[in-house]
Amino acid sequence: MSTYTAVHLAKRPKSRIVAGETFVTKTHPVPKESDLKDGEVLVQTIYLGLDPAMRGWLNDARSYVPPVQIGEVMRGSGIGVVKASKSPSFPIGTNVSTMAGWTELAIVKEKHLEKVEIPQNGKLTDALGVLGITGLTAYFGLIDIGQPKPGDFVVVSGAAGATGSVVGQIAKLKGCTVLGLAGTDAKCSWLVDDLGFDFALNYKAPNFAQMFRAATKGLIDIYFDNVGGEILDMALARAKPHARFVMCGGISQYNEPVQKGPKNYLVIVSMRIKMQGFIVFDYQDQYPQALRELAQWISEGKIKRKETIVKGGLKEAEQALIDLYKGMNTGKLMVEVTPESKAKL
Ligand SMILES: NC(=O)c1ccc[n+]([C@@H]2O[C@H](COP(=O)([O-])OP(=O)(O)OC[C@H]3O[C@@H](n4cnc5c(N)ncnc54)[C@H](OP(=O)(O)O)[C@@H]3O)[C@@H](O)[C@H]2O)c1
Incomplete structure (x- = not known):
């Protein structure tokens, strides 16, 4: 060559x-x-x-x-x-x-x-994947910013993607109840049947808004956002007081010439939501410890991908x-x- x-x-x-x-x-x-x-x-x-x-x-x-x-x-x-x-x-x-x-x-x-x-x-x-940037993003975003506690209700958007699929599984390991949002029925089945998410909804289904309201009637403790847009607005409307919103990304807006922010943003005030963005590179000095834990979970079959x-x-x-x-x-x-x-x- x-x-x-x-x-x-x-x-x-x-x-x-x-x-x-x-x-x-x-x-x-x-x-x-x-x-x-x-x-x-x-x-x-x-x-x-x-x-x-x-x-x-x-x-x-x-x-x-x-x-x-x-x-x-x-x-x-x-x-x-x-x-x-x-x-x-x-x-x-x-x-x-x-x-x-x-x-x-x-x-x-x-x-x-x-x-x-x-x-x-x-x-x-x-x-x-799990032992690369997306696994680390899931790990630090959920654990450091989301601060999951047993019994928390966690909603993850982009749930069948590289980051979201790991977020939901770590949330389960932390004792949370997890709802994943993804774009096909096959992805939703994978989340529930193979990864152990409690629920999954196809956000492209015609009755998604109604199903989302029903699935979140107990209100959200942690919303891990990979997509932004309308789904972020819907999650804001269902936030519990003092909910944590982990702002990881907003793929629905990346190709838009003009990016739209949430319409429901005053809920952040009324529900005292902690909404925080992060970039995984900020955690570089903690990567070795996180990679050890992620590798352990892979070895034990606790994280699938x-x-x-x-x-x-x-x-x-x-x-x-x-x-x-x-x-x-x-x-x-x-x-x-x-x-x-x-x-x-
Ligand atoms: N903050 C950080 O340091 C950091 C680091 C890495 C990644 N990220 C962010 O994390 C998110 C996930 O990244 P990833 O690498 O793991 O990608 P990914 O989730 O594996 O792939 C992207 C997925 O997004 C979904 N999607 C595309 N358009 C959408 C829309 N309009 N609404 C809802 N979902 C849509 C698609 O699945 P569906 O079939 O479900 O639509 C697609 O498979 C991205 O926002 C990325 O920018 C942030």
Whole structure:
């Protein structure tokens, strides 16, 4: 192989990502071993994780990370294998997770690499899911901001996604009663039958508003919000006094040229709601302890997961990201950039 491909930002979208216009695929010469400096490795991407936040990174706006610049390789986290190394800590063949971006190959400094440790009953892809950013987001958002107590009634939106599916399971481990909201009946069945959620509702069902009111008649202690929009308004209307609203994300608004806030916001005052946003990176120094606990739960079968892996290489990433906002995934969405068997050769 003398060349590799990477996907670069070509044009900032105004609302939805436009296939064939937002991104451009470029071919680059494969770096030589002599291009590596001390402490650097050449990583081949095996799996690329796709995150709703990626749409926000395309906007030229102030946020928790700088926007991806036009011409830059699209930002993204992935799992890869070290193919060449000038780092004694990361010899050839080591599996790593890193933010190399939408690329088949990248030279990465060792300080930006994490070794992938696979726990008992674990698998490589867990490093992008339960043992990656989304699992950590679920963990810190629910435990630190939600402060779950046994008997609390927890509602999770985006419940069949990578983050929401872990939130609901941790809430169950903490003794809570959990209602999950997701976009298909099949996702709702998975939440209740396989993950042990107490209830799940399809928010696209015609009578959803009525079913939501019935399911929340005991009122909500913790609302873990992944979606914003109308569902956030409905949850506000059903909040218990002193409810905690964990503001993790608002996917319903990410592609909107003008984002809408909640109409019911005065309930925050009347019900003395604690509504707090967070960014998982703020908990970086606590990751090791959280990962130990999450790995333990995986080993004991207390946290289950599904993942949606799009095959076909990096060329599938753009459409897969577009489809993420349409709910094509159950659990973590990722693209298989290089089949594991090929990457190891
Ligand atoms: N604060 C942080 O540090 C942090 C870190 C990571 C992720 N997040 C946020 O966490 C949320 C979940 O991220 P994830 O990576 O776990 O993604 P995900 O939940 O695995 O995937 C996104 C899901 O959102 C649902 N969705 C799409 N459009 C929707 C809409 N209009 N209304 C309701 N649901 C919709 C879809 O499922 P349905 O079939 O159910 O519609 C889709 O599968 C996102 O808001 C993300 O930005 C925050």
